[in-house]
Amino acid sequence: MAKLVLPLIFILFILTSCSKNESSTVDCSGVNPTYTADIAAIMNSSCALSGCHSAIFPASGVNLSNYSNTKAASQNSKFLKSIKHESGAKPMPQGSAKLSDASIRLIECWIKNGAPE
Numbered sequence: 131m132a133k134l135v136l137p138l139i140f141i142l143f144i145l146t147s148c149s150k151n152e153s154s155t156v157d158c159s160g161v162n163p164t165y166t167a168d169i170a171a172i173m174n175s176s177c178a179l180s181g182c183h184s185a186i187f188p189a190s191g192v193n194l195s196n197y198s199n200t201k202a203a204s205q206n207s208k209f210l211k212s213i214k215h216e217s218g219a220k221p222m223p224q225g226s227a228k229l230s231d232a233s234i235r236l237i238e239c240w241i242k243n244g245a246p247e
Contacts, residue, residue, distance in 0.1 A: 156235060156238040156239065156242065158238070158239035158242050158243065161235065161236070161239040162239070162243060162246075163236045163237075163239055163240040163243070164240070164246045164247060165197045165200065165201070165240070165245065165246065165247050166197070166247060168236050168240065169200065169236065169237060169240050170197070170200075172229065172233050172236065172237065173194045173195070173200055174195075176223045176226070176229060176233075177194040177222070177223060178193075178194045178195040182223065182224070183195070189224075197247050200245075201245040201247075204237075204240075204241050204245055209241075210237065210238060210241060213229060213234055213237060214234055215228050
């Protein structure tokens with residue numbers, strides 16, 4: 131029995147440390163962004179541009195030009211990682227400065243709140 135306990139503790143430690151999601155720590159108290167009021171402007175000015183993630187030429191097959199496509203893309207764990215410039219994803223917007231902390235927070239809270247239109 132004792133031989134089994136130590137490996138189980140080790141496995142639990144690994145699983146809990148790997149499951150930590152950096153974006154889950156954002157405080158969304160009082161922040162209720164919607165796609166129409168908040169997120170569309172960020173996507174249109176930074177992501178859904180010609181040659182990037184537009185409807186006509188969606189880079190890597192990712193179209194961020196409308197609500198349904200952006201909501202679907204936001205369900206991929208790499209979406210937020212790329213916006214936050216975290217490891218495991220290509221930093222976006224590519225070739226431009228990282229989005230402001232305020233914009234990133236709006237996107238995080240939008241996703242956390244179920245990506246309302």
